[in-house]
Amino acid sequence: MTGLLTVVGLGPGDERWLTPAAAHAVAEATDLVGYGPYLDRTPERPGQRRHASDNRVEVDRARLALEIAAAGGRVTVVSGGDPGVFAMAAAVFEALEGGDPAWRSLDIRVEPGVTAMLAAAAQVGAPLGGDFCALSLSDNLKPWEVIEARLRAALAADFVIALYNPISRARPWQLGRALDIAGALRAPATPVILARAVGRADERVRIVTLGTADPGAADMATLVMIGASTTRLIERPGGGNPFVYTPRSYGAGP
Amino acid sequence: MTGLLTVVGLGPGDERWLTPAAAHAVAEATDLVGYGPYLDRTPERPGQRRHASDNRVEVDRARLALEIAAAGGRVTVVSGGDPGVFAMAAAVFEALEGGDPAWRSLDIRVEPGVTAMLAAAAQVGAPLGGDFCALSLSDNLKPWEVIEARLRAALAADFVIALYNPISRARPWQLGRALDIAGALRAPATPVILARAVGRADERVRIVTLGTADPGAADMATLVMIGASTTRLIERPGGGNPFVYTPRSYGAGP
Numbered sequence: 001m002t003g004l005l006t007v008v009g010l011g012p013g014d015e016r017w018l019t020p021a022a023a024h025a026v027a028e029a030t031d032l033v034g035y036g037p038y039l040d041r042t043p044e045r046p047g048q049r050r051h052a053s054d055n056r057v058e059v060d061r062a063r064l065a066l067e068i069a070a071a072g073g074r075v076t077v078v079s080g081g082d083p084g085v086f087a088m089a090a091a092v093f094e095a096l097e098g099g100d101p102a103w104r105s106l107d108i109r110v111e112p113g114v115t116a117m118l119a120a121a122a123q124v125g126a127p128l129g130g131d132f133c134a135l136s137l138s139d140n141l142k143p144w145e146v147i148e149a150r151l152r153a154a155l156a157a158d159f160v161i162a163l164y165n166p167i168s169r170a171r172p173w174q175l176g177r178a179l180d181i182a183g184a185l186r187a188p189a190t191p192v193i194l195a196r197a198v199g200r201a202d203e204r205v206r207i208v209t210l211g212t213a214d215p216g217a218a219d220m221a222t223l224v225m226i227g228a229s230t231t232r233l234i235e236r237p238g239g240g241n242p243f244v245y246t247p248r249s250y251g252a253g254p
Numbered sequence: 255m256t257g258l259l260t261v262v263g264l265g266p267g268d269e270r271w272l273t274p275a276a277a278h279a280v281a282e283a284t285d286l287v288g289y290g291p292y293l294d295r296t297p298e299r300p301g302q303r304r305h306a307s308d309n310r311v312e313v314d315r316a317r318l319a320l321e322i323a324a325a326g327g328r329v330t331v332v333s334g335g336d337p338g339v340f341a342m343a344a345a346v347f348e349a350l351e352g353g354d355p356a357w358r359s360l361d362i363r364v365e366p367g368v369t370a371m372l373a374a375a376a377q378v379g380a381p382l383g384g385d386f387c388a389l390s391l392s393d394n395l396k397p398w399e400v401i402e403a404r405l406r407a408a409l410a411a412d413f414v415i416a417l418y419n420p421i422s423r424a425r426p427w428q429l430g431r432a433l434d435i436a437g438a439l440r441a442p443a444t445p446v447i448l449a450r451a452v453g454r455a456d457e458r459v460r461i462v463t464l465g466t467a468d469p470g471a472a473d474m475a476t477l478v479m480i481g482a483s484t485t486r487l488i489e490r491p492g493g494g495n496p497f498v499y500t501p502r503s504y505g506a507g508p
Contacts, residue, residue: 016275017366024270058502082368084375086502090383093499097488104490108497110376112271112368114336121338122364129344130396131404133387133413142384142504150385150411157407158400159387234351236358243362245347248312248340250396 003069003106006076007092009083009113010041014199017119021111025076033065034078034088042078058088062095066103082115086136086164116223117162120195123205125234125243127193127225130250132160137167137174144174151178155185160231160246163224167215175224176215182226183210191227191244194218207233207241257323257360261343263336263367264295268453271373275365279330287319288332288342296332312342316349320357336369340390340418370477371416374449377459379488379497381447381479384504386414391421391428398428405432409439414485414500417478421469429478430469436480437464445481445498448472461487461495 006025011017026032026042036052044050051068053061061077068075079087089110096103121128133154139147154161161182166175182190188211196204196219206217210226218224230250233242260279265271280286280296290306298304305322307315315331322329333341343364350357375382387408393401408415415436420429436444442465450458450473460471464480472478484504487496 011273014275016278017273019265019271019273019368021268021270082372082376084372084380084382086383089376089380090499090502093380093383093488093497094501096497097486097499104488105492110380112372112376114273114366114368115372118336118338118366118369122336122343122366126338126343126347126364128338128388129340129347131387131389133385133408134382135385141502146412146504150413153407153411153413154387157404159404159407232351234347234358238359243347243350245344245351247348248344248395250400 003072004074005065005069005092005106006109006111007079007083007089008076008111009079009081009087009115010038011114012081012116012119012199013041013197017114017199019111019113022113025111026078028074029076030073031068031075032078033061033075038078038080058091059095062088062091063099065092066095066099066106069106070100070103082113083110084112085115085134116164116198117225119198120193120205120223120225123195123198124193124207124241126245127191127227127231128160129246129248130160130228130230132162134162134164136164137178138165138171139174148181151181155182158228160228161226163226166218166222166224168220175218179210179213179215186210186226186229191231191233193225193244194222195225196222198223205241207244257326258328259319259323259331259346259360260363260365261331261333261337261346262365263333263341263369264292265368266335266370266373266453267295267451271368271453273365273367276367279365280332282328283330284327285322285329286332287315287329292332292334312345313349316342316345317353319346320349320353320360323360324354324357336367337364338366339369339388370418370452371479373452374447374459374477374479377449377452378447378461378495380499381445381481381485382414383500383502384414384482384484386416388416388418390418391432392419392425393428402435405435406439409436412482414482415480417480420472420476420478422474429472433464433467433469440464440480440483445485445487447479447498448476449479450476452477459495461498
């Protein structure tokens with residue numbers, strides 16, 4: 001089989017965070033496959049086919065991409081952020097494992113990207129300066145009990161916690177529940193970052209505390225980050241958001 | 255104060271993973287500050303000053319950068335990977351918090367990058383497709399007891415685990431101990447990825463199992479990843495490394 005399938009991440013939404021490797025894979029593709037709003041971020045090219053889908057059929061989209069590659073196409077599957085972090089790469093490998101064995105001979109590549117938590121962290125300082133974890137609050141594909149057990153473990157071990165997929169119309173209560181659990185295990189003054197649409201025109205980044213964090217202030221495009229016990233603020237003269245950072249040393253202030 | 259300090263990550267080592275924003279901050283700086291091998295990756299420019307240091311004086315390096323910015327310079331502090339993940343950004347904010355209060359008026363920015371675990375994951379498939387955590391095994395700045403407690407929590411909650419700073423001449427036993435702890439809590443067949451120098455000329459990526467992983471096969475430049483209970487291999491015809499991925503669904507095969 002001569003086809004090529006590359007899974008890329010476009011980063012958080014601004015071209016200055018798009019890697020040359022991902023841009024190249026988008027430019028060279030005969031076919032682009034992805035969720036419509038991500039495809040809309042890529043420039044139209046004559047002769048290049050675009051296969052847009054909604055955001056709830058990842059494995060179907062992955063199968064389509066594999067079929068096109070098996071027919072000899074150079075397919076690029078487009079994700080936001082990093083394709084390996086709660087995005088399309090795992091769906092492609094699920095489709096590969098469950099699909100035509102001949103697909104395993106295809107040239108399949110993944111190009112990393114800047115995932116939302118790294119961009120959100122950079123906007124406010126260095127909150128991921130210590131150990132951290134990334135947890136999806138979506139219970140579409142795993143039981144809520146697993147999510148809650150992971151959250152409790154991460155809180156008890158004092159990881160900084162990045163919450164992906166915090167809330168949606170179909171999942172309205174999960175973020176509130178997660179913040180309640182965190183509030184019982186960490187101090188009310190713990191910094192919480194609500195980073196919406198980082199790098200896009202409608203970016204909005206708020207720094208609040210665990211004691212006052214309002215789940216209603218987050219939406220599907222928000223990355224929520226809960227600080228560790230060591231996460232600190234540095235206020236700035238003249239107002240504006242403070243810097244937020246987690247020192248490298250554990251239990252020691254500067 | 256008119257100076258500018260930007261902390262950037264160059265990514266894992268290949269220019270195709272260097273973001274335009276980081277490249278721009280390197281090109282526009284009057285002064286570059288960083289660990290020698292990272293500065294060596296940036297092109298020499300006439301008139302641009304380069305302040306190279308060894309890798310054990312992060313806070314001194316950060317203070318120097320702040321002093322240059324306070325004197326009106328456009329300073330770029332250069333890290334590998336992402337500057338916010340076990341790299342220079344936290345050191346800059348530590349130096350800022352403990353330093354001259356006037357420094358807080360400086361324009362200080364962080365530009366995200368592709369951190370080692372994302373590049374390593376992309377090289378083998380999608381092992382970070384589920385919830386995951388990033389843990390530094392260096393006990394230079396935090397007690398080993400904290401590291402071990404975090405490792406045990408992450409293992410018990412079935413996170414995929416990315417281990418940064420796994421081993422060095424001065425820290426020879428920590429990785430072996432971590433793999434022993436993991437081996438007591440996860441199956442011997444659990445995939446373990448040893449990803450050395452991803453994106454560089456001396457890249458070497460090995461996929462082994464927890465039961466056979468040899469800590470001596472890792473060095474300072476290696477990112478070690480321990481799969482979750484759901485992390486799977488897809489063998490490929492014709493040999494070569496299998497793909498490694500963690501399905502999005504928990505507890506369900508394809």
